[in-house]
Amino acid sequence: MATTALTKYQRLEAAGLWRADESAQRLDVIVSVGEATLTITDLRDRVQTHWSIAAIARANPGQRPAIYHPDGDPGETLELPEDEAEMIATIETLRSAVARQRPRPGRLRLIGVLAVLAAVIVLATVWLPGVVRDHALRVVPAVKRAEIGQALVGHLHRATGPACRGPGGRVALAALARRLPPRRGSARFTVVRSGLADVLRLPGGTMMIPARLVEAYEEPDVVAGHVIAAYLRAEARDPLERLLADAGPIATLRLLTTGHLIDETLRAHAETLVDTRREATPGDAMLDGFKHWQVRATPFATEHDMPVATRSALVDGDPFAPAVPPPPPILRDGDWLRLQGICGG
Numbered sequence: 089m090a091t092t093a094l095t096k097y098q099r100l101e102a103a104g105l106w107r108a109d110e111s112a113q114r115l116d117v118i119v120s121v122g123e124a125t126l127t128i129t130d131l132r133d134r135v136q137t138h139w140s141i142a143a144i145a146r147a148n149p150g151q152r153p154a155i156y157h158p159d160g161d162p163g164e165t166l167e168l169p170e171d172e173a174e175m176i177a178t179i180e181t182l183r184s185a186v187a188r189q190r191p192r193p194g195r196l197r198l199i200g201v202l203a204v205l206a207a208v209i210v211l212a213t214v215w216l217p218g219v220v221r222d223h224a225l226r227v228v229p230a231v232k233r234a235e236i237g238q239a240l241v242g243h244l245h246r247a248t249g250p251a252c253r254g255p256g257g258r259v260a261l262a263a264l265a266r267r268l269p270p271r272r273g274s275a276r277f278t279v280v281r282s283g284l285a286d287v288l289r290l291p292g293g294t295m296m297i298p299a300r301l302v303e304a305y306e307e308p309d310v311v312a313g314h315v316i317a318a319y320l321r322a323e324a325r326d327p328l329e330r331l332l333a334d335a336g337p338i339a340t341l342r343l344l345t346t347g348h349l350i351d352e353t354l355r356a357h358a359e360t361l362v363d364t365r366r367e368a369t370p371g372d373a374m375l376d377g378f379k380h381w382q383v384r385a386t387p388f389a390t391e392h393d394m395p396v397a398t399r400s401a402l403v404d405g406d407p408f409a410p411a412v413p414p415p416p417p418i419l420r421d422g423d424w425l426r427l428q429g430i431c432g433g
Contacts, residue, residue: 102175104128105167106136119166119175126179128166139166142186144179154179217337224340225329230273233328234292236349240331241278241294243351243358248283252299257430260423264308265295267418268315268381271323277315279430286366287311287318291328299431305391308418308427313388316377320369331357368394371401379407382415 106117106128117128117136126139139158147155147162152170156179157163168176245251261277269275274293281299288296295318301311332340335353343349369377378385386409389402408415419427 100175100178102168102172104169104172104175107165108137109163114167117166119168121178121182126166137164141179141182144183146180146183152176217340220337220340220344221329221332224332224344225326228328228343230292232347234294236328236331236354237290237292237294239349239351239354240290240358240361241296243355244283244288244296244361245280247358247362248280248296251278251280252431254426254430254432256423256426260419260427260430263419263423264312264315264427267416268312268319268383270319271380279427281431283362285363287314288361288366289318289322289327291326291331302427302430305387307387308424309384309387310391312381312383312418313374313378313385313392316381316383316388317366317369317374320373320377321366324369324373334360368398371398371405374402375405375407378402382408383418384408384415 101118101120104117104119105114106119107114115136116131118131118133120127120129121141122138124141126141126144128136128139130136139156143159144156145159145162147157147165154168154176156166156168168179257279261279265275265277270293275289275295276293277295277297279297279299279302284296284298286298287301290296295315297311297314301314302308305311331349331354332343334357335349339349339353375385377383378388385402385406389399389406392399394402418424
């Protein structure tokens with residue numbers, strides 16, 4: 089209790105009856121408020137006792153005469169008559185001030201329980217899903233990833249139409265896959281008529297290529313650049329991780345415990361992939377990719393919709409600029425022509 093809260097009461101005195109214990113005779117006394125105590129003196133001005141204001145209890149709340157005693161010692165009492173209302177009010181005010189400053193175990197326990205509950209909720213909603221998802225990415229085998237990818241293909245075909253199967257097209261796609269193998273895992277290339285904004289890499293390695301990327305350009309370097317960009321996106325964020333993040337922790341737990349994802353989960357994720365523009369890959373990463381897969385950057389940069397600064401960086405940094413010996417061809421002319429006609433265009 090602050091000293092200023094006591095200052096206004098320090099000159100207050102009152103008459104009362106005090107006894108030292110249950111067997112003692114009650115004495116007429118004068119009660120005065122001190123720095124942090126009540127001082128009880130007899131009528132000869134001899135101090136009988138000091139009571140700590142912080143340890144005063146009342147035996148009969150709301151009744152008169154008011155009877156007080158030291159907290160824990162109800163045998164020693166101080167009785168203040170009804171006409172000492174100012175002193176009674178003062179003691180009650182000071183007791184209330186002390187009570188407000190005391191710690192409240194019940195409230196502290198409640199605060200503690202709520203804090204723990206909040207921590208559990210944070211763990212359950214923020215930390216735990218990520219941990220479960222990371223564990224799933226480590227333990228789900230390649231065969232299961234391929235199965236999930238093929239299931240997604242089935243749902244995507246509702247928007248893209250079936251994979252194109254023009255004469256010689258599959259041979260050309262196999263040649264493209266051999267020329268541009270992923271750094272990790274495997275790749276199976278397919279071409280679809282519509283529904284995709286860019287090349288899409290699915291869990292298990294399936295690469296879905298929009299037909300416009302093989303039909304609209306005279307050379308395969310452009311589609312090769314899009315394949316490289318899809319590889320780099322998948323390296324930056326595992327396609328299965330994207331699926332599980334969209335599906336939520338329940339679906340992730342279901343995959344871990346049963347080995348399956350329900351059709352509703354796969355269909356919902358497929359809908360998010362249709363005609364969705366993929367996030368741009370940084371120019372320096374793309375240049376490293378063109379160098380690794382030995383593909384010219386300039387055709388991709390000049391044909392692809394991208395910021396001017398990124399386009400300039402790819403053209404200027406092309407690892408196979410005209411002054412450098414050209415890279416191996418992406419496809420033979422015959423395979424490229426067969427790939428351009430895979431959808432019957």
